[in-house]
Amino acid sequence: xxxxxxxxxxxxxxxxxxxxxxxxxxxxxxxxxxxxxxxxxxxxxxxxxxxxxxxxxxxxxxxxxxxxxxxxxxxxxxxxxxxxxxxxxxxxxxxxxxxxxxxxxxxxxxxxxxxxxxxxxxxxxxxxxxxxxxxxxxxxxxxxxxxxxxxxxxxxxxxxxxxxxxxxxxxxxxxxxxxxxxxxxxxxxxxxxxxxxxxxxxxxxxxxxxxxxxxxxxxxxxxxxxxxxx
Amino acid sequence: xxxxxxxxxxxxxxxxxxxxxxxxxxxxxxxxxxxxxxxxxxxxxxxxxxxxxxxxxxxxxxxxxxxxxxxxxxxxxxxxxxxxxxxxxxxxxxxxxxxxxxxxxxxxxxxxxxxxxxxxxxxxxxxxxxxxxxxxxxxxxxxxxxxxxxxxxxxxxxxxxxxxxxxxxxxxxxxxxxxxxxxxxxxxxxxxxxxxxxxxxxxxxxxxxxxxxxxxxxxxxxxxxxxxxxxxxxxxxxxxxxxxxxxxxxxxxxxxxxxxxxxxxxxxxxxxxxxxxxxxxxxxxxxxxxxxxxxxxxxxxxxxxxxxxxxxxxxxxxxxxxxxxxxxxxxxxxxxxxxxxxxxxxxxxxxxxxxxxxxxxxxxxxxxxxxxxxxxxxxxxxxxxxxxxxxxxxxxxxxxxxxxxxxxxxxxxxxxxxxxxxxxxxxxxxxxxxxxxxxxxxxxxxxxxxxxxxxxxxxxxxxxxxxxxxxxxxxxxxxxxxxxxxxxxxxxxxxxxxxxxxxxxxx
Numbered sequence: 001x002x003x004x005x006x007x008x009x010x011x012x013x014x015x016x017x018x019x020x021x022x023x024x025x026x027x028x029x030x031x032x033x034x035x036x037x038x039x040x041x042x043x044x045x046x047x048x049x050x051x052x053x054x055x056x057x058x059x060x061x062x063x064x065x066x067x068x069x070x071x072x073x074x075x076x077x078x079x080x081x082x083x084x085x086x087x088x089x090x091x092x093x094x095x096x097x098x099x100x101x102x103x104x105x106x107x108x109x110x111x112x113x114x115x116x117x118x119x120x121x122x123x124x125x126x127x128x129x130x131x132x133x134x135x136x137x138x139x140x141x142x143x144x145x146x147x148x149x150x151x152x153x154x155x156x157x158x159x160x161x162x163x164x165x166x167x168x169x170x171x172x173x174x175x176x177x178x179x180x181x182x183x184x185x186x187x188x189x190x191x192x193x194x195x196x197x198x199x200x201x202x203x204x205x206x207x208x209x210x211x212x213x214x215x216x217x218x219x220x221x222x223x224x225x226x227x228x229x230x
Numbered sequence: 231x232x233x234x235x236x237x238x239x240x241x242x243x244x245x246x247x248x249x250x251x252x253x254x255x256x257x258x259x260x261x262x263x264x265x266x267x268x269x270x271x272x273x274x275x276x277x278x279x280x281x282x283x284x285x286x287x288x289x290x291x292x293x294x295x296x297x298x299x300x301x302x303x304x305x306x307x308x309x310x311x312x313x314x315x316x317x318x319x320x321x322x323x324x325x326x327x328x329x330x331x332x333x334x335x336x337x338x339x340x341x342x343x344x345x346x347x348x349x350x351x352x353x354x355x356x357x358x359x360x361x362x363x364x365x366x367x368x369x370x371x372x373x374x375x376x377x378x379x380x381x382x383x384x385x386x387x388x389x390x391x392x393x394x395x396x397x398x399x400x401x402x403x404x405x406x407x408x409x410x411x412x413x414x415x416x417x418x419x420x421x422x423x424x425x426x427x428x429x430x431x432x433x434x435x436x437x438x439x440x441x442x443x444x445x446x447x448x449x450x451x452x453x454x455x456x457x458x459x460x461x462x463x464x465x466x467x468x469x470x471x472x473x474x475x476x477x478x479x480x481x482x483x484x485x486x487x488x489x490x491x492x493x494x495x496x497x498x499x500x501x502x503x504x505x506x507x508x509x510x511x512x513x514x515x516x517x518x519x520x521x522x523x524x525x526x527x528x529x530x531x532x533x534x535x536x537x538x539x540x541x542x543x544x545x546x547x548x549x550x551x552x553x554x555x556x557x558x559x560x561x562x563x564x565x566x567x568x569x570x571x572x573x574x575x576x577x578x579x580x581x582x583x584x585x586x587x588x589x590x591x592x593x594x595x596x597x598x599x600x601x602x603x604x605x606x607x608x609x610x611x612x613x614x615x616x617x618x619x620x621x622x623x624x625x626x627x628x629x630x631x632x633x634x635x636x637x638x639x640x641x642x643x644x645x646x647x648x649x650x651x652x653x654x655x656x657x658x659x660x661x662x663x664x665x666x667x668x669x670x671x672x673x674x675x676x677x678x679x680x681x682x683x684x685x686x687x688x689x690x691x692x693x694x695x696x697x698x699x700x701x702x703x704x705x706x707x708x709x710x711x712x713x714x715x716x717x718x719x720x721x722x723x724x725x726x727x728x729x730x731x732x733x734x735x736x737x
Binding site for chain 2: 053054055056058059060061073076077080081082084085088123126127130133135138139142145146147149150151152153154159162163164165166167169171172174175176177179180181182183184185186187201202203204205206208213215
């Protein structure tokens with residue numbers, strides 16, 4: 001008599017646990033940002049949470065990872081990847097987003113997906129991976145941080161604040177410019193002529209305090225450079 | 231006589247052509263070979279899988295630039311020991327985005343080549359005329375002081391304080407302005423990359439250049455090759471287009487150390503009686519050390535790699551300065567969170583110097599990954615070679631402190647992120663580093679179609695002709711029997727020139 005009741009209770013418990021796990025893992029990501037061509041809502045949520053853990057709001061540089069447009073930059077970068085690499089990067093994202101369900105982050109409520117953790121928990125978790133005695137773990141972390149860091153540095157505002165924005169530089173016309181068009185364009189699009197070759201070529205060293213590259217001069221809203229180019 | 235150029239947007243259907251020689255790959259070695267053959271009056275076709283890039287196509291953003299110019303988006307890596315390795319897909323090959331260092335292979339290493347690979351005339355004296363001709367053509371010269379910038383000159387000063395020799399890097403650069411943008415394409419058009427030097431010269435000499443052509447097979451019959459076939463591929467996406475077939479009296483492969491063996495394997499295991507095609511893969515694994523100085527070092531100004539120390543070549547490593555897009559260099563800084571952001575401010579006062587190691591014991595192999603036309607590279611970082619690189623890290627650290635750095639970030643796992651004095655850093659000297667403790671990457675590759683006097687031990691002879699076929703040549707750095715101890719481009723070009731002149735007399 002008791003056996004069916006116990007079986008029913010255990011089944012209900014199992015289903016509840018499963019639902020809890022599914023809800024923790026997959027639900028509640030909100031709607032997908034339509035301006036992103038590659039990233040799903042879950043991927044964007046994770047990358048935003050991770051970018052802000054590595055580059056939190058406040059301090060100097062002033063912008064956080066998200067404010068610097070890191071997620072939008074990763075989306076653009078991902079579009080240039082091969083299918084195989086896109087899959088590998090997505091696996092990396094899924095892995096980090098959900099690894100805390102198995103190996104919880106430090107502190108209370110650590111058994112939640114990465115993007116639901118508090119900022120200090122996320123930072124502490126990543127520090128643990130960075131200094132892991134296991135090379136594989138360090139490599140996985142380094143892969144993630146490389147993606148986030150390089151995307152943070154894509155922001156002209158960040159580069160300007162750090163004094164690392166590229167300098168203005170004129171490209172002289174050389175003989176090859178009469179042979180090769182821009183990538184994707186036909187040769188008929190080449191507008192240079194032999195007369196352009198006669199213009200004097202600047203050969204003096206750049207002035208480190210000279211004007212910046214036009215794309216890096218004024219303050220810009222996060223991500224707009226990538227939008228412009230897209 | 232003037233040749234022609236084919237770009238993806240201009241192709242209207244299948245491409246067929248016939249020539250005396252078809253050269254596969256427009257990197258430094260292929261471009262030199264194509265030019266010399268065309269100059270010798272041969273009818274030459276040069277095919278390249280990548281597109282030509284103009285300054286308007288250059289991206290200053292490091293990851294985006296890498297994704298556009300490098301194979302597999304710049305995310306290629308070895309297995310066995312996981313190490314990133316980068317190969318370029320563009321007209322001009324690696325020369326488009328390398329730092330233009332042109333070092334002649336030292337005599338002692340060429341002697342080792344000769345002994346190990348039964349070579350008769352691959353000596354420094356034998357190669358000197360080829361080095362000289364290329365140097366004159368490209369304007370190769372030591373980097374002038376006025377474009378070195380502080381981060382290069384500090385290296386010089388540090389070496390001098392230690393009593394170590396150092397010298398400005400000789401580069402194929404004319405009129406450098408010190409933008410430090412070699413790795414994303416030289417906006418100043420000062421770097422004489424192949425797309426603006428040898429390839430246009432080959433076209434002026436009559437060569438026909440087809441870009442966006444992926445060669446899939448070398449056609450052969452008995453002991454002779456008859457041409458190549460492949461297909462057009464769209465820039466960046468690699469979307470396949472119409473078929474390509476070039477018939478030729480001789481074929482010169484310069485597709486790169488990781489691509490040429492795949493092409494031979496895919497063509498019915500051509501030129502592989504020795505079973506050495508795709509074997510003996512060697513790298514120059516490199517690692518970098520960062521030092522922070524008390525004062526700003528004008529980070530954005532200065533030649534990308536302007537100074538080097540050759541003091542330790544016989545010990546197996548070379549030291550040099552380094553600059554790259556900040557987005558790439560920042561990856562080198564440790565930490566996360568606000569502390570990490572604070573550290574980024576140090577980049578204005580930071581210099582990064584690197585070491586490359588000649589690894590004689592660390593060997594690998596390359597095969598096609600499934601039917602992807604991409605290489606699966608298996609490579610093992612031998613513990614003794616890792617020790618050499620660890621010694622190089624210690625040497626770089628000494629140069630930093632001798633140059634006045636206030637702290638050094640050696641980037642060795644298991645050790646403190648930062649070291650504030652030479653005494654504190656002595657742990658680098660005492661503690662044997664394991665391969666896995668070092669963060670390494672490599673762009674210099676050799677050996678996958680190695681040169682050997684004995685046909686049973688190598689793929690090509692000293693003229694870079696394959697032992698098994700009468701008219702098939704390989705001229706990329708895959709023919710090196712082992713590391714050249716210094717940056718490989720110049721020696722690869724010298725060997726390619728020698729091979730082209732020999733072939734010109736035969737075809």
